[in-house]
Amino acid sequence: MAEKEVFVLTTNIDMQFERIFQKERICDYQGNSGYVQCSQPCHDQIYSNVEMIRRMNENIRELRVTSELLPRCNECGRIMVPWVRDDTFLEGKDWREGVRRYENFLKKYLMNGTDKNVVLLELGVGEMTPSIIKLPFWEMTYKNEKVFYACLNQKKSSAPEHIKDKGIYIAGDLAETLRDLKENIAGKEM
Ligand SMILES: [Zn+2]
Structure with a gap:
């Protein structure tokens, strides 16, 4: 597929596609475990969790981490949770952008009736x-x-x-x- 126009719509949350494809070519419809969101959610922002996970991972003692290492929301102080589909999943600007990228791709190749x-x-x-x-x-x-x-x-x-x-x-x-x-x-x- 190297020279082809490609778009990935995925319900996987495991960050594997982004190892190969640019973010502009992916729609993570069910979220992405590389990010966290406020558990309410109280505001529309997702955050990369790479550093948070690294810190927790380095500080595991007897299968536990101390509570101050758990990511907390800057706005409301509640715990942050992985940005993956459940009943409080944040369908905010990042999610909508992904869906829009997918729709634009379809529009370009299907709806306008190209010869491709x-x-x-x-x-x-x-x-x-x-x-x-x-x-x-x-x-x-x-x-x-x-x-x-x-x-x-x-x-x-x-x-x-x-x-x-x-x-x-x-x-x-x-x-x-x-x-x-x-x-x-x-x-x-x-
Ligand atoms: Zn919050």
Whole structure:
């Protein structure tokens, strides 16, 4: 994908995509465990927690840290919690920016009807929140002539009837599938 226009929409919170892709190319829909927010939340700001975690990690005694090392909100003094989806998740400016980046990408390649082909590559999406990735992907595949849908999952996925000619479904371990694919492409280039 190196030379392709790419955007990552993810429900993972584990910071792995940002090791490869620029932030401008990612939407962390369910948050990102590299940040904390006020637990109320009382204000619209997320904070990188790298230093906080490092300090706590260095000061663990008998599996505990002292309470003054726990991050607290500058505004209201309450405890800070990881910026990940739960009932107090902060859908503030950073979250909205991520969603807007994703929508702009879609607008650019789908809604304006460019001549570019688009692959919607769905990697290991589970069944917990189909409304974020899976169902919109099905709909975009159905509505757009230029879209092709590739669903890679550990388990066998259901292939919806209305897009059955516009998709491919590969069951198996993602690491193995991608490795095979890479070898296959490399083999063709030689
Ligand atoms: Zn607060």
